[in-house]
Amino acid sequence: MTKMLTVNDLKFMYRNRDVLQQIGFSIEQGQVIAVLGPNGVGKTTLLKCLNRILKPREGTVMLDNENLLDLDTMDIARRVGYVPQRVETGRLTAFDAVLLGRRPHIGWDVVPRDLAIVDAVFRKLGMEALRLSYIDEMSGGELQKVAIARALVQEPRVLLLDEPTSNLDMKNQVDILTTIREVVRDHGIAAIMTMHDLNQALRFADTFIFIKNGRVHIHGSQDIVTPSVIEDVYGLPVMIGELGGVRCVIPGACKTT
Amino acid sequence: MHLNQGTVPEDYRAYLNRKVRWILLGLILAFVFFVLAISVGAVAIPPLDVVQSLLRLSSSDTWDRIVWNVRLPQAIAAVVAGTGLAIAGVAMQSILRNPIASPFTLGISSAGAFGAAVSVVVLGAGTMQSTVASPVAISNPYLTTAVAFIFCMIATGIILAISHIKGASPEVMVLTGVALSSLFSAGVMFLQYFSNDAQLAAVIFWTFGDVGRATWDMLPLMVIVVGAGTLYFIANRWNYNAIDAGDETARGLGVNVTRVRLAGMTVAAVISAVIVALLGVIGFVGLVCPHMMRRLVGDDQRYLIPGSAIAGAVLLLASDTVARIIVAPYILPVAVLTAFLGAPVFIYLLFRGYKR
Numbered sequence: 001m002t003k004m005l006t007v008n009d010l011k012f013m014y015r016n017r018d019v020l021q022q023i024g025f026s027i028e029q030g031q032v033i034a035v036l037g038p039n040g041v042g043k044t045t046l047l048k049c050l051n052r053i054l055k056p057r058e059g060t061v062m063l064d065n066e067n068l069l070d071l072d073t074m075d076i077a078r079r080v081g082y083v084p085q086r087v088e089t090g091r092l093t094a095f096d097a098v099l100l101g102r103r104p105h106i107g108w109d110v111v112p113r114d115l116a117i118v119d120a121v122f123r124k125l126g127m128e129a130l131r132l133s134y135i136d137e138m139s140g141g142e143l144q145k146v147a148i149a150r151a152l153v154q155e156p157r158v159l160l161l162d163e164p165t166s167n168l169d170m171k172n173q174v175d176i177l178t179t180i181r182e183v184v185r186d187h188g189i190a191a192i193m194t195m196h197d198l199n200q201a202l203r204f205a206d207t208f209i210f211i212k213n214g215r216v217h218i219h220g221s222q223d224i225v226t227p228s229v230i231e232d233v234y235g236l237p238v239m240i241g242e243l244g245g246v247r248c249v250i251p252g253a254c255k256t257t
Numbered sequence: 258m259h260l261n262q263g264t265v266p267e268d269y270r271a272y273l274n275r276k277v278r279w280i281l282l283g284l285i286l287a288f289v290f291f292v293l294a295i296s297v298g299a300v301a302i303p304p305l306d307v308v309q310s311l312l313r314l315s316s317s318d319t320w321d322r323i324v325w326n327v328r329l330p331q332a333i334a335a336v337v338a339g340t341g342l343a344i345a346g347v348a349m350q351s352i353l354r355n356p357i358a359s360p361f362t363l364g365i366s367s368a369g370a371f372g373a374a375v376s377v378v379v380l381g382a383g384t385m386q387s388t389v390a391s392p393v394a395i396s397n398p399y400l401t402t403a404v405a406f407i408f409c410m411i412a413t414g415i416i417l418a419i420s421h422i423k424g425a426s427p428e429v430m431v432l433t434g435v436a437l438s439s440l441f442s443a444g445v446m447f448l449q450y451f452s453n454d455a456q457l458a459a460v461i462f463w464t465f466g467d468v469g470r471a472t473w474d475m476l477p478l479m480v481i482v483v484g485a486g487t488l489y490f491i492a493n494r495w496n497y498n499a500i501d502a503g504d505e506t507a508r509g510l511g512v513n514v515t516r517v518r519l520a521g522m523t524v525a526a527v528i529s530a531v532i533v534a535l536l537g538v539i540g541f542v543g544l545v546c547p548h549m550m551r552r553l554v555g556d557d558q559r560y561l562i563p564g565s566a567i568a569g570a571v572l573l574l575a576s577d578t579v580a581r582i583i584v585a586p587y588i589l590p591v592a593v594l595t596a597f598l599g600a601p602v603f604i605y606l607l608f609r610g611y612k613r
Contacts, residue, residue, distance in 0.1 A: 072511075073508075073511040074511035075511075077509065077510050080509075082506075082508075082509030083509075084509065086505070087506055088502055090501050092498075092555060093272065093555075096498075100498050100506075101510065103496075103498075103512065104510055104511045106495060115263075115265040116265060119265065121263075122263075131269065132268055132272055134555075151509070160509075
């Protein structure tokens with residue numbers, strides 16, 4: 001597997017305060033990476049630095065031998081899709097809301113290929129029935145799918161997702177993460193998502209980054225997710241066990257008898 | 258990604274065609290009201306003769322003169338001002354992410370009124386006349402227009418400067434607008450307190466927006482500013498759609514949200530300033546026409562911007578026509594009528610909900 005995206009020595013400051021420093025990691029094609037850490041540690045900031053919604057002070061984000069931070073915002077949007085935590089609704093059909101994702105590719109107006117790509121993504125995500133529903137009448141889960149579909153029609157190489165499952169019920173969480181997992185594998189792209197639920201991360205991500213005090217605390221595969229790492233990062237003792245072949249994290253110290 | 262196996266869904270095409278039909282209907286209505294606006298007045302000219310006169314086929318010199326010298330510039334001004342106010346309104350609602358934003362949210366109408374008051378009270382541009390048709394007139398309209406425009410642009414400049422420093426957040430823009438609006442209103446009251454009866458009347462009459470003030474020599478400026486502004490907003494329709502989806506979504510789509518906001522606000526402000534300076538304050542059109550169209554074509558700016566432009570033209574043409582017949586032989590300023598006519602239609606549309 002080749003490295004697709006490599007982040008090197010990324011530093012972000014808000015006013016004169018260091019928020020992120022010496023952030024470095026890489027991700028391979030077809031992989032999902034989970035960015036983990038407690039609230040306020042800079043996970044969302046990190047995502048926004050990767051597609052230059054926020055401007056990092058130092059560092060590079062290399063995607064296929066190009067430094068994203070040197071590109072024009074439209075050029076970045078043609079390579080990186082972003083799904084923020086909060087999306088606004090309006091009197092728009094799901095089809096039009098997703099069509100907006102073609103913005104970085106649209107010249108004066110949409111061409112039939114744009115519409116065909118939107119249609120293909122609706123089919124891919126099994127959302128054909130929602131095409132002409134108004135997004136201001138949708139449930140949280142449906143809206144999240146629309147936001148993901150919008151990022152997919154950008155035809156990105158990398159997908160950035162900011163807590164894609166916050167505010168969703170269990171079934172929708174699994175649906176959304178399964179969808180992301182499949183799309184990433186089928187299309188040979190990569191996804192970087194911030195998450196709070198360690199159990200979901202263990203089930204759906206290939207690689208894990210724990211952020212602590214604005215730095216990468218540890219970065220690696222499933223093996224690095226241990227009770228001691230989690231206690232270091234979150235300050236909470238946990239137990240990790242297996243249930244039906246799936247690793248689970250449960251808060252609380254091991255009871256020793 | 259390989260996503261080429263899709264097709265353009267038929268039901269989506271049909272859905273778009275419905276929006277196009279609303280816009281075509283609006284265009285037809287606009288044409289009907291345009292002819293009607295020229296036809297109705299102290300001298301009634303049958304609509305067919307209006308069309309003949311517009312095509313230079315009329316046999317009556319009197320009617321030709323009324324049509325070409327009096328009513329046509331007024332009707333064109335109604336179309337241009339209605340279009341301008343409505344597109345400025347729709348852009349401001351998107352830029353400021355605020356459903357009650359209008360061209361005047363940033364205090365432009367108050368600034369214009371203050372400028373007019375300064376020209377009348379301080380610079381002596383207002384006098385009383387003793388004709389029945391127009392009891393109060395501004396003796397030097399060019400001075401008043403110029404000063405009103407200058408103050409509109411001062412208000413815009415202050416908001417732009419503050420927004421630029423504070424990162425163009427919609428909250429800062431709206432609140433600065435509220436503050437400036439109050440400041441200029443207080444300034445108008447201050448000047449009115451020290452003015453004589455004639456000046457007071459002139460200032461108040463100036464603020465009643467009226468397309469009857471339009472003359473041929475004003476129209477080129479209005480047409481150029483509103484035309485260029487309309488093209489600008491239409492060219493940016495995808496950026497406004499993106500901003501409507503949330504700032505972060507828009508940034509993720511490569512839209513420079515700050516730049517789009519500041520530029521859009523400047524264009525909307527210049528359009529409003531030109532209309533206010535030339536015709537006075539015409540409220541309601543910029544606020545409500547976009548919302549009327551939202552009920553019919555939804556929030557998609559591709560259809561909302563042209564739809565609102567047409568709705569603005571129709572509302573102002575209809576209001577101006579009614580203003581000339583409702584208390585004939587007196588002619589009301591159109592600003593009085595826009596809300597009288599527009600509010601009931603708007604409340605009806607609110608009740609009915611969205612068009613499916």
